[in-house]
Amino acid sequence: MSDPTSPQERIKTLTQRLHHLNYQYYQNDVSEVPDQEFDHMLAELQALEKEFPEFVLPNSPTQRVGGTVTKQFPTALHRYPMLSLGNTYSEADLRDFDERVSRGLEGAEYTYVCEMKFDGVAMSLTYENGELTQGVTRGDGTRGDVVTNNVRTIKNLPLHLRPAPNQPTEFEVRGEIFMPITVFDELNAEREQNGEALLANPRNAASGTLKLQDSAMVAARRLRFFAYSFLSSGRTFPTHSASLEALKAWGLPVSDTWRLCHSINEVLDFVHHWEKKRFELPVATDGIVIKVDDLRQQEVLGFTSKSPRWAIAYKYPAEKARTRLNSIQYQVGRTGAVTPVAMLTPVPLAGTVVKRASVHNANQIAALDLRIGDMVFVEKGGEIIPKITGVDLTARPADSEPIKYPTECPACGTPLIRPEGEAHFRCPNDEGCPPQLKAKLEHYVSRKALNIDGLGTETVGRFFDLGLVRTPADIYDLTAATLTGLERLGEKSINNLLKGVEASKQVPFDRVLFGLGIRYVGETVAEKLAAHYRTIDAMAAASAGELAATPEVGGVIAESLAEWFSDANNRELIERLRAAGVQLALTGEPPRAQSDRLAGLTFVLSGVFEQHSREELQHLIQQHGGKITGSISKKLSYLVAGDKMGPAKREKATELKVPIISETDLLAMIPSDLEAEDDVAGADADTLSLTGDPTLTAPADSAAEPGKQGSLF
Structure with a gap:
């Protein structure tokens, strides 16, 4: 018999209790205990888990606060493809x-389920034995992050x-992961106060949040989720509506x-009903999804090459409004581009008050x-900053004059x-224009650069305003006494x-570049340049023509690079970064080719691949002497076709008689590790026989197998 006072049992009890309280609060709008009591239980659980990590349960409520840092996101194949819906606006x-549904079902009775089309990020969640085990983005519909x-x-x-x-x-x-409109408005208000670029819309904000490397930052963004479909290997429910009811009963949020x-x-x-009322919802919406309810009837109707015949999305037309243009403000970006923004008399539009466009x-x-x-x-199609689409000339003042661009x-x-x-007009004063200098600093410390x-970005912008930093090299002169x-x-x-500044000295050269x-x-260009030249000195010494050959x-x-390196201030910046210890060269020996089996061959990769x-695949090709290019020409050796390959590339390759091969064919051309060691230098890869036909077609779009339960969306 277990001891209820033991740490293991207490962790189990607290976990179950907190899961229940979360369910009551987020699904039933019921607060069974005061916030202080909830926080006290959560703090107790965190302390116990820290002291007894061997007893932490897989889906502990403490994981909601984040804290996991991921350097990259692995990808996973979707067991059931996440396909797209056909759209209509009328x-x-x-x-x-x-009428098509009626004909397809040969007069049988049928019903529809209508659901709001939430404007967020589609997500696939896997539950095993009632526990959440995996979350994968839509990606390209076949594979996601x-x-x-x-x-x-x-x-x-x-x-x-x-x-x-x-x-x-x-x-x-x-289901759909989304950022509530109130959270989005708060986030943009904070960014505006800090002089940062505004996020375009809640959908983009949610998408960007899910790609953050630090889950604690994700937790701070207060994303939410609505479930809209269920899939399993057996037939659990007769209808889509029955599955929605079950999901809600199991504790999942269903709108x-x-x-x-x-x-x-x-x-x-x-x-x-929802054309105007949808703006009262806490989440951005852009239409209605209509699905045939009966799952057997869905199977009867099947799919076209692109979308199901049993579902369609109705998109609401973009909202429009009429208001006065009061002035134009001009904003200067990192590259010196001057962008005009129209300042308007505030007007209600699509559930918000629009002040600029x-x-x-x-x-x-x-x-x-x-x-x-x-x-x-002005028109608003989901964007936080709408666009001006026209002028009411009947209301134009008689003495008006055309706007003169500065x-x-x-x-x-x-x-x-x-x-x-x-x-765009540009300001060429990249060494003295404050908005450009500030934006360059913010770019240098951003997540994808030095991180x-x-x-x-907020802190470095503040340091710039205080005169503490002006160039990236100044960051390395900061001291405790200064701050x-x-x-x-x-x-x-x-x-x-x-x-953090000291750790940034170990950031690889390509990210510094x-x-x-x-x-x-x-x-991508920075990565290619770093791999080709290995050091910033070799890159700086190259001519524009040599750079263009990379x-x-x-x-x-190439011209932009040559111009940048020719500037004395930029050369001084490089020397100061070098003195600070920043990585300006790739470390270690250049990667040695495993064989020259693909020497002299060029490849274009298109689509999604099963095994890699x-x-x-690009790395494998390069390791065996081959080259990668992004365009199809007569000089191309092979087009490697994956699932969902674009038709334009296939048509051009066929027209130019470029062989189209599969991933399996490509791998057959590459020697195994043992063969690579014994590979004779100068072997002619053209003598290899291919298993695939040069006119091989890419795999067809896959649909759910018969008997698989649920919708694909």
Whole structure:
């Protein structure tokens, strides 16, 4: 008999109690205990788990606070493909859909389930024995990113389900992870106050949050989840609506906005009911999903090559409003691009009050013939900053004049330039324009660059405003004495920040190169350049022509690099970073090719592959002497086709008579480890026989197997 006072039993009791309280709070809106008591139990559980880690349960409620740091996300194949829905924007199309369903079911009676189409991130969750074991993003529909640690932080998502007699041992739940509108508004208000770029919409914010490496940061974003479908290997339920009821009974959050409709007229009533009312919901929505309810009838109707015949999405038209254009503000970005933003008389639009709208560039101002004082039409299609789509010329003041785009930088007064072929005017004062300098610092410390712990974009921006840092090299001159006494920086924060700065000296060269913010040098280009030149000195010594010959680096990027390295200030920056100990070269020996079996061959990879990720296949090709390119030409040796390969590449390869091979064919060309050791230098890879036909077609889109339970969405 177990001892109820033992640490193991106490951990078990607290875990069960906290799971129950979470369920009551997030599913039933019931607070059974005061917040203080809940926090006390959670703190007790955390303390016990720290002292007795061997007794921690797999889905402990303490995991919701995050704390796991992931350097990269592995990928996983979806057991059931996450396919897309066909979209429509008219009632006539919905009636046509209904007629197709009726014909497909040969006059049998049928009903629909109508659900709100939440504007978030589609997620596939796996439960085993009632425990959440995996969370995978939609990805390309066949393979997605495994973000389980981040998903566990979502407080209304149960880590442990309520038991039920008909609950399968293992099943999948599909649903939408979203950022509540209030949380999104708070986050954007904070970013605006800090001078950061606003997030476009709650959907993008949720997507970006799920890709954060630190799950504690994910927990702070307060994401939420709604389940909308169930999948398992057997037939557990007769209808989709029955599965929704079961999911809710098991403790999963299911929005109560769905309705069972017995005719297309009832469907249209549902569509009309939510056209305006949807803005009262705590989550952004962009339409209605209509599904045939009976799962056997879904199987009868089947799929087209792209989407199911038993489901469709109705999209609401973008909301529009009419208001006055009061002024234009001009914002300067990291690369010097000057972007105009229209300041408007506040107007209600799609559930929010709109005060400004995107104008993009001088070309759009001219195309719309915008004038200060105009009554303009603004449209909001899910974006937080709507766009101006037109002008009410009947209300234009008689004395209005066309807007004159500034000729000088609004931040530093430097004359603007407009490079040939570009839409944006730019400020060329990249060494003295404050917004550019500040944005470059923020880019340098960002997660994908140096990722300096304790020195985020807000803090480095504040240091810039205080005059403490002006270039990335200045960051390495910061000391405890410099930072002591600054507001909101205690001793612990200063120590953590300086440790983060010191740790950034070990960040690999390719990320340092990306962090320098050279125009057109993104993550992938930085990685290619670092791998090719190995050191920043070799790269700086290369001519524009030599740089352009680097794989996947074209003339525009090469010219930008050559211009950057020719600047004396940038050369000084490199020397200061070198003196600070920042990595400006790849360490270790260059990777040695395992064989030259693919020497002289070039490959394009397209689609999703079963046995390896695309990056793994690229590495294998390069390790055996082959080259990767991104475009199809007559000089291409092979197009390697995976699932979901784009039709355009297939058509061009066929037209140019480029052989199309499968992943299996490619792997057959690569020797095993033992063969690679014995491979004779200079072996002619062209003599290898391929198992695949040169006109091999990619695998067809897969649908759920007969008998598999539930919707694919």
